Amino acid sequence: MERAAFERLRWRCTRRGMLEVDMVLGRFLKAVFWKCSESEQQAFIALADYDDMALWRLISGRDECEDARLTPVVAMLRECKP
Amino acid sequence: MSVPMNVSILKFDAVVVGAGGAGLRSAIQLSEAGLKTAVLSKVFPTRSHTVAAQGGVAASLGNSEEDHWRWHMYDTVKGSDWLGDQDSIEYMCRKAVEVVVDLEHYGMPFDRVDNGKIYQRNFGGHMSNFGEKPVRRACAAADRTGHAMLHAMYQRNVKANTQFFVEWMALDLIRDPEGVVVGVSAMEMETGQIAIFHARAVIFATGGAGRIFASSTNAFINTGDGLGMAARAGIPLEDMEFWQFHPTGVAGAGVLITEGVRGEGGILRNADNEHFMERYAPNAKDLASRDVVSRAMTTEIKEGRGCGPNRDYVLLDITHLDPETIMKRLPGIREISIQFAGVDPIKAPIPVVPTAHYQMGGIPTSYDGRVVALGADGENVVVPGFYAAGECACASVHGANRLGTNSLLDLLVFGKSAGDSAVEDLKVGKAHRELPKDAADRARSRIEAIDQRQGGVSVHEARQAIACAMQDHAGVFRFADLLQKGVTRILEVEKMTQNLEIKDKSLVWNTARVEALETENLIEVAKATMISAEARKESRGAHMRDDAPNTPEFPNGRNDKAWLKHSLWHREGNRVAYKPVRLQPLTVETVALKTRSY
Numbered sequence: 001m002e003r004a005a006f007e008r009l010r011w012r013c014t015r016r017g018m019l020e021v022d023m024v025l026g027r028f029l030k031a032v033f034w035k036c037s038e039s040e041q042q043a044f045i046a047l048a049d050y051d052d053m054a055l056w057r058l059i060s061g062r063d064e065c066e067d068a069r070l071t072p073v074v075a076m077l078r079e080c081k082p
Numbered sequence: 083m084s085v086p087m088n089v090s091i092l093k094f095d096a097v098v099v100g101a102g103g104a105g106l107r108s109a110i111q112l113s114e115a116g117l118k119t120a121v122l123s124k125v126f127p128t129r130s131h132t133v134a135a136q137g138g139v140a141a142s143l144g145n146s147e148e149d150h151w152r153w154h155m156y157d158t159v160k161g162s163d164w165l166g167d168q169d170s171i172e173y174m175c176r177k178a179v180e181v182v183v184d185l186e187h188y189g190m191p192f193d194r195v196d197n198g199k200i201y202q203r204n205f206g207g208h209m210s211n212f213g214e215k216p217v218r219r220a221c222a223a224a225d226r227t228g229h230a231m232l233h234a235m236y237q238r239n240v241k242a243n244t245q246f247f248v249e250w251m252a253l254d255l256i257r258d259p260e261g262v263v264v265g266v267s268a269m270e271m272e273t274g275q276i277a278i279f280h281a282r283a284v285i286f287a288t289g290g291a292g293r294i295f296a297s298s299t300n301a302f303i304n305t306g307d308g309l310g311m312a313a314r315a316g317i318p319l320e321d322m323e324f325w326q327f328h329p330t331g332v333a334g335a336g337v338l339i340t341e342g343v344r345g346e347g348g349i350l351r352n353a354d355n356e357h358f359m360e361r362y363a364p365n366a367k368d369l370a371s372r373d374v375v376s377r378a379m380t381t382e383i384k385e386g387r388g389c390g391p392n393r394d395y396v397l398l399d400i401t402h403l404d405p406e407t408i409m410k411r412l413p414g415i416r417e418i419s420i421q422f423a424g425v426d427p428i429k430a431p432i433p434v435v436p437t438a439h440y441q442m443g444g445i446p447t448s449y450d451g452r453v454v455a456l457g458a459d460g461e462n463v464v465v466p467g468f469y470a471a472g473e474c475a476c477a478s479v480h481g482a483n484r485l486g487t488n489s490l491l492d493l494l495v496f497g498k499s500a501g502d503s504a505v506e507d508l509k510v511g512k513a514h515r516e517l518p519k520d521a522a523d524r525a526r527s528r529i530e531a532i533d534q535r536q537g538g539v540s541v542h543e544a545r546q547a548i549a550c551a552m553q554d555h556a557g558v559f560r561f562a563d564l565l566q567k568g569v570t571r572i573l574e575v576e577k578m579t580q581n582l583e584i585k586d587k588s589l590v591w592n593t594a595r596v597e598a599l600e601t602e603n604l605i606e607v608a609k610a611t612m613i614s615a616e617a618r619k620e621s622r623g624a625h626m627r628d629d630a631p632n633t634p635e636f637p638n639g640r641n642d643k644a645w646l647k648h649s650l651w652h653r654e655g656n657r658v659a660y661k662p663v664r665l666q667p668l669t670v671e672t673v674a675l676k677t678r679s680y
Contacts, residue, residue, distance in 0.1 A: 003588065003591075004588070005591075007588075008272070010593060011591070011596075014302055015125050016129055016301055017125075017132070017133030017229075018301055019302070020418075022301050023335060023337070052129060052134075053133065062413070081420065082334075082422065
């Protein structure tokens with residue numbers, strides 16, 4: 001991924017409406033993103049497009065992800081702890 | 083490569099900065115009146131911080147039981163500890179029904195009762211019959227009121243042809259030699275291009291600045307950009323010493339742990355494992371009011387009984403509760419604790435600290451959303467062409483403390499009134515005033531300085547310094563000696579922010595540059611807060627000082643004789659001036675001063 005594309009993704013992950021989402025996505029980008037496969041990276045980018053409320057419900061386990069392609073990355077986000 | 087020097091000029095009737103609830107609401111008024119309207123936002127509108135507001139919006143609809151705007155007004159004046167302007171409060175409480183009905187027309191999916199009317203629920207501090215008993219006044223859309231509100235208003239704006247400039251950061255307010263606001267400079271993040279939005283009306287709706295504190299519930303986006311721009315343009319900031327704190331945010335993260343945890347038997351403990359609330363509130367213990375609990379926690383930490391390597395937090399212990407009770411009655415708390423504190427609360431206590439939540443002060447406005455400065459005789463003087471609404475503004479309806487569900491109401495009512503005032507003002511004449519020749523100079527020189535500096539301070543280091551200074555010296559419970567030292571410290575930190583260096587000099591998507599510019603806004607809010615807090619030698623609402631305790635002469639430490647007045651911090655010389663509280667409502671009798679107790 002090119003620098004500009006990554007910086008745009010970083011901005012869109014760490015300037016959210018909800019602090020909870022800022023923190024989890026920011027942490028994932030820093031610690032996990034570059035270790036992911038390309039398909040996992042694409043799944044993460046798709047998840048980052050979700051609304052804050054929907055994304056937080058997925059991360060906190062209140063909802064389950066209905067898109068099978070994204071489920072593994074949702075699990076990784078849930079495991080991404082400080 | 084540095085930012086290009088050519089500056090494009092985009093001409094609009096009105097420019098709104100910020101696309102949260104207040105910005106979207108004002109833009110509806112402007113666009114639907116046929117004005118060519120631009121909305122600038124650092125993020126996509128539905129990702130503004132309004133999305134985090136879950137509780138609801140207050141309006142005396144009286145759908146579930148008898149209610150009246152005068153009762154709502156009384157509660158709001160009392161909540162403000164009599165620092166709120168009663169003309170603004172009357173205006174807001176009377177307009178509440180209208181703005182909720184507007185939202186219905188925009189398609190807001192409010193919860194409803196069987197007869198189809200909007201469902202209303204109780205919320206702390208909202209009472210019937212002038213404080214007699216709780217009343218159901220909060221209108222909500224499940225636990226996603228802010229989210230639903232943003233979506234409904236964004237769609238309405240799209241329909242009204244509002245032009246959105248997403249991922250643009252406003253840089254500085256532009257005033258002409260006569261002080262009239264004629265536009266705003268801004269930078270497109272994708273290209274690094276600077277543009278001037280030349281307008282006849284500029285409306286700021288940039289939200290709060292909770293990120294000045296180390297522990298805050300605010301999203302990272304809340305860096306006080308509007309307040310920084312206003313301060314640099316010579317506009318004072320009002321009542322910035324008043325910040326609402328929540329007692330239990332996860333230490334180091336800020337994410338809220340609901341009061342329900344203590345309601346279910348959670349216990350606060352210090353480093354000696356002592357259940358310290360037994361000393362501070364022998365009867366209510368951990369269920370004492372927010373103020374009492376926050377003060378006790380701060381005292382424990384200040385006196386060296388905090389936990390952890392830096393002794394800077396206390397512990398919220400629920401390990402004695404049945405795990406099934408935790409899972410059943412406190413859904414989500416275990417996940418929050420694991421995610422943000424790294425501890426499973428079934429096995430270990432959660433580190434918590436009092437956490438900044440809401441900024442009561444801001445850019446001074448009257449209830450019509452017009453920005454006002456201080457005249458030579460202490461009167462309000464309108465700043466022509468400039469309007470503000472929402473958390474960045476101070477109308478002032480929240481005074482020294484805000485009631486729950488009044489924040490969403492504030493942004494709807496004053497977003498609408500700011501938009502309406504601009505529409506009214508723009509009926510006079512059609513021409514744009516001339517842009518000053520140096521319109522882009524301030525923004526350009528700020529960016530050039532950041533880009534070209536070598537051997538300076540990193541943005542991360544400067545932000546840490548601001549956050550730690552604010553948390554250490556101007557937290558929820560304030561001490562005279564710490565405030566005095568805090569003023570010296572924040573002015574030292576300011577020097578760091580005047581010496582920021584970024585390693586990335588790229589033109590496109592340079593987030594380091596944006597973060598540096600945000601930091602220059604944060605420091606203005608931090609100075610305003612620290613200096614105004616040090617100056618106010620009383621306790622009132624959310625501003626609690628150790629040296630202004632509860633006495634018979636000054637109940638709750640409040641001193642109306644000396645301090646029933648608004649602070650106005652001026653950037654130039656860090657001067658604090660004062661103006662009287664407007665105790666006279668628009669049409670009814672004043673809510674007379676008395677001791678605030680619940």
